[in-house]
Amino acid sequence: MQVLQNTKIDFVGKRKIGYIISAALIVVGLVSLVFHGGPTLGIDFTGGTSLDLSFENDITASELRTSLADIGFGDAEIKRIGLTEASEFIIRVEKTEEGTEAGQIIEDELSKDFPDNPYEIRSILDVGPKIGGELARAAILAILVSLLGILIYISWRFEFKFAAGAVIALFHDVIITLGIFSLLNLEISLAVVAAFLTIVGYSLNDTIVVYDRIRENLKNLRRETFTTIVNTSLNQTLSRTVITSFTTLIVVVVLYFFGGEVIHNFSFALIVGVVIGTYSSLFVASPVVLEWYTRTDTKKGKGPVLRKSR
Template sequence: MRLRLVPKDTKWDFFKTSTLTMGFSALLMVASLVLFFMQGLNYGIDFKGGTTIRTDSDISVDVGAYRDALSSLDLGDVSITEVFDPAIPDLHVTQIRIEAQEGDEAVTTDTIANIKSALQAYEPSIKFAAVESVGPKVSGELVWTAIEAVVAAILAVLFYIWLRFEWQFSVGAVAALVHDVVLTIGIFSMVQIKFDLAIIAALLTIVGYSLNDTVVVFDRVRENLRKFKKLSLKDVLNLSINETLSRTVMTSVTTLIALVAMFVLGGDVIRGFVFAMIWGVIVGTYSSVFIASAILLRLGVKRDWSKQNPEAGGQYADIDA
């Protein structure tokens, strides 16, 4: 017996409440922007500046013990990660990242000395291999580089979908991506989870995941536009979403199972990244069905794909990739 998360041959009308869902999404986007500008994000060391300390030890690293040893120093945002060095397999390496202290461009030498003393009190054999600082200027450059990466990804999607389908499909897909990114930034602003370069990687992954879902639906829409030329565009869109719904839900659920396991068992190092991915999978699945397709319905689309239309699509519009 095959497992089905969605009933076979569904005939749900996804546009019955499209005005309500679009309005709700627009309200969430506005709320996300308001939160971002009023409360901001809890930027990590990558964006605020700070100091990275690399330590070497002959015994196994206890990250919790290291964190407890440093807790009394009131250092603010501290990230402790065990690193495997393949060049020296018997050596236990730890990377400690400390945010820039208020009023200082980097962690002062006195603070570093206190850190060394606290860790050596716990582990006398510990060695400090390297100390590196990231100043505000470099952090500012990282912020702009991250913004450029997200914008470039969205523009690349716009260009690809335009060539693959028509400009109406492109607008719908990009609107869904912008929706997903804005809501993700909004939830991070609300819950104040640390926002660093790992979250930017999650945002780019969300863009790719949401695009994948959207392209699957749009491919079926294009096939059905050719097959059912007398059906209204709304009926074709409903038919296409229902036909791909089982695949969409199964992909999202199996992905979420893995992500939830990582969120619960993966520890603090990757928790922010996994949280962003979980949220992105949920809103990405939602936007593929309720945002991208709804916008396509409102913009309209060429119905007769057997004829060339120089004003719609591009030279690659009929290629099945």
């Protein structure tokens, strides 16, 4: 399918507008993070207990919350799983200060309050504060290592300035997505961290496609300025970018609405990431390379010297 063919959009000329939009989103997100004292972390990172319970008869989340409130867990996170006839829920509570086993306390209370509605315990996950802290550090390390690996790989395949542009765009995507989560007070879990890494991979793929086209055009359009080559490359890959992003967005939107409450935050992160990643591949990654080239190589009287395709 061919759409948006032979476009002549001046992406390069509009890059400063893109910078302003990006800066505004980042600042708002950072202010929100500071105001909230950092991102809202799930029990994967703070410690707590998660129970997967399947009831034989229908039961509502409000009934469960009322029962849990009697034992001091009124602020528990309760999410229904799937659309099956059986009522299956994920119940998450923070670690108790007394160090008692929250899972056993909840089981006893539910058995007492709903004697005519037996339930099956599918799984119980108990995460201590120490383990939660280690997981948080591991999650941050995973993202930083992935960005470092990308920097090295693209420097080898293209040039360092291209690698820097890609990493800045990826950092931009993650920070904005994290800021939106903070604004909406959404919880960060291990699944959301996995979504962040997926965003990094998706956005990088779009950026690499544009970089490849820039490399081809540096050979085919030798008489054109680097600014024209970047703009031409962005327009030539626009159709592919829009189609890929649109089809991916359809999938993650369906996942958000029909995948159940448990993966809402995961799928929402992907929705935001696809939109922001597409935007950054057009208005951040390549324009950063252009800015670098304009401020350095132009003064030295030379242009990019890209390595051959690998």
